[in-house]
Amino acid sequence: MSQKNMNKMVKDYLKNIKEKLPEWLKEKKDELKDVLTELEEHIWDKAEELSDIETPTESSIRLALAHMGTPESIAREYKRRGTPKVYITEELWPLYTTVLGILSAVVVIIYVIFMIINIATGSFQLDFLGILLGLAGVFTIVTLIFVGLSMEGYLPEDFKTEEERKREEKELSITERKGWPISPNTGKPLKPFVNPTGMIAGGIVQMVFGLIFIIQPSTGFIHLIEPEFLALLRIFGVIVISEGCLDLIRGVIGNQQVTKHQIIISIKILLSLMTISLLVVLMERPELVPFVPFEKHLISWFFAFVILIVILGAISNTYKAITLEKYRDINF
Amino acid sequence: MHMIKRVKEFGTQALIASQKIRDYVEKFESEINRGISTLCILAIISRAENGEIHGYAILKNLEEETNEMLVIEEGTLYPLLRKLEGNGILKSEKKIVENRMRKVYSITERGDKIYNYLSGFYGKLTEAISPLLDINVRLKDHYLYCPNCANKIDLNEKEIQFCDMCGLNVQELRERRI
Numbered sequence: 001m002s003q004k005n006m007n008k009m010v011k012d013y014l015k016n017i018k019e020k021l022p023e024w025l026k027e028k029k030d031e032l033k034d035v036l037t038e039l040e041e042h043i044w045d046k047a048e049e050l051s052d053i054e055t056p057t058e059s060s061i062r063l064a065l066a067h068m069g070t071p072e073s074i075a076r077e078y079k080r081r082g083t084p085k086v087y088i089t090e091e092l093w094p095l096y097t098t099v100l101g102i103l104s105a106v107v108v109i110i111y112v113i114f115m116i117i118n119i120a121t122g123s124f125q126l127d128f129l130g131i132l133l134g135l136a137g138v139f140t141i142v143t144l145i146f147v148g149l150s151m152e153g154y155l156p157e158d159f160k161t162e163e164e165r166k167r168e169e170k171e172l173s174i175t176e177r178k179g180w181p182i183s184p185n186t187g188k189p190l191k192p193f194v195n196p197t198g199m200i201a202g203g204i205v206q207m208v209f210g211l212i213f214i215i216q217p218s219t220g221f222i223h224l225i226e227p228e229f230l231a232l233l234r235i236f237g238v239i240v241i242s243e244g245c246l247d248l249i250r251g252v253i254g255n256q257q258v259t260k261h262q263i264i265i266s267i268k269i270l271l272s273l274m275t276i277s278l279l280v281v282l283m284e285r286p287e288l289v290p291f292v293p294f295e296k297h298l299i300s301w302f303f304a305f306v307i308l309i310v311i312l313g314a315i316s317n318t319y320k321a322i323t324l325e326k327y328r329d330i331n332f
Numbered sequence: 333m334h335m336i337k338r339v340k341e342f343g344t345q346a347l348i349a350s351q352k353i354r355d356y357v358e359k360f361e362s363e364i365n366r367g368i369s370t371l372c373i374l375a376i377i378s379r380a381e382n383g384e385i386h387g388y389a390i391l392k393n394l395e396e397e398t399n400e401m402l403v404i405e406e407g408t409l410y411p412l413l414r415k416l417e418g419n420g421i422l423k424s425e426k427k428i429v430e431n432r433m434r435k436v437y438s439i440t441e442r443g444d445k446i447y448n449y450l451s452g453f454y455g456k457l458t459e460a461i462s463p464l465l466d467i468n469v470r471l472k473d474h475y476l477y478c479p480n481c482a483n484k485i486d487l488n489e490k491e492i493q494f495c496d497m498c499g500l501n502v503q504e505l506r507e508r509r510i
Contacts, residue, residue, distance in 0.1 A: 038387060039407060042388050042409075067405075068406045069406065074405075077407075077408045077412065
């Protein structure tokens with residue numbers, strides 16, 4: 001048999017393997033080339049060894065290919081990455097829950113925006129079907145995608161760029177140098193979750209501001225402000241002082257006692273939600289706001305936007321409180 | 333990969349005449365072989381001349397050292413090597429070997445420590461289960477097995493004071509053994 005035909009046998013075999021390899025490997029062109037070159041070298045080595053005349057023959061190539069195994073079994077080995085965990089591998093699980101969380105939050109935010117627009121335009125109607133359908137859709141699509149990725153042997157690092165990988169390596173070396181712990185769940189470095197000095201300083205500043213809102217030092221123009229607005233400011237001051245106190249306590253506790261931090265964050269979420277009631281009052285009665293030269297409906301829209309920010313902050317704090325779990329039993 | 337697959341002829345009364353039993357034992361063999369073949373591949377790489385060896389030579393050595401008992405489908409070796417490289421246990425580079433450019437593999441410093449632990453664990457495990465299976469296993473004397481984690485510690489290495497894997501102070505044990 002001619003060399004050309006033997007080459008064709010090997011190339012066909014490699015082509016078959018290439019087709020069956022997982023997508024994450026096909027995307028990495030250099031690595032793919034490396035994989036196929038290594039397999040090809042092995043086939044020629046084996047064929048040479050199995051040949052009676054010390055150079056590959058048709059039958060020795062056929063035997064060498066049989067020794068290699070089927071393209072399916074080779075491709076399957078490349079897909080065998082990750083530890084199974086309810087159809088989605090353990091390695092992809094954190095990414096799955098993060099993506100699910102973010103997309104669910106997006107659905108909720110879109111729903112809240114529509115709700116606020118409806119309230120502002122006076123056509124408010126409570127409708128939970130839309131949000132339920134949205135969340136169910138997100139859950140189904142994201143789950144199906146991640147089951148598929150798990151079956152193909154994808155790992156989280158396959159979604160990272162070269163720069164991201166380098167940055168993570170740098171972070172890891174900083175972690176090792178500073179002696180910070182590494183999460184037993186994710187294997188990633190854990191930075192301290194609280195900057196005690198910053199937290200204490202921030203808490204004190206908040207308390208000072210809160211106090212100013214409550215005391216309302218007498219100025220020449222205070223009589224121009226509506227008493228109802230001043231009352232709202234005082235309530236807001238109490239909330240700001242309380243939040244400042246809580247930050248101060250978090251700073252004093254430092255990077256330990258995760259449960260206490262979670263309780264404090266939960267109280268902060270409730271306090272921030274309380275401000276929504278104040279903002280709704282101002283949204284409904286924009287004439288209370290002093291010294292603003294804009295149209296009243298623009299002021300209403302501004303407060304609607306602030307409400308949205310507060311809601312986003314509350315969601316972000318909830319996420320923080322949940323993710324603090326990874327710091328349990330970790331000592332800095 | 334499976335020994336049973338290599339049986340070309342069998343009597344009709346043989347258990348492996350049943351496809352169900354054949355599948356079962358093949359799967360069982362595969363489960364046993366999976367971890368062991370990785371360990372043996374690491375052993376071959378760590379013993380290689382200059383600490384470097386290419387894929388084809390790994391398979392040749394594996395066949396020879398295990399009297400062809402541990403035979404893996406040759407194409408599946410490379411995904412395994414790549415996985416070990418991805419985990420930081422092996423490293424590779426292109427080099428000219430026997431007048432040809434080849435990819436050679438060597439064990440990393442961390443990989444060597446992990447290999448020591450895994451071979452120690454496997455050795456102690458085999459020794460422990462040997463009475464159950466009616467076999468005789470005797471671990472070599474020039475190693476100390478960490479009483480805490482079964483890591484294999486070479487008694488010839490004088491500088492070792494703590495177990496690399498679990499950090500247990502093994503100096504006293506070492507001195508007693510030496």
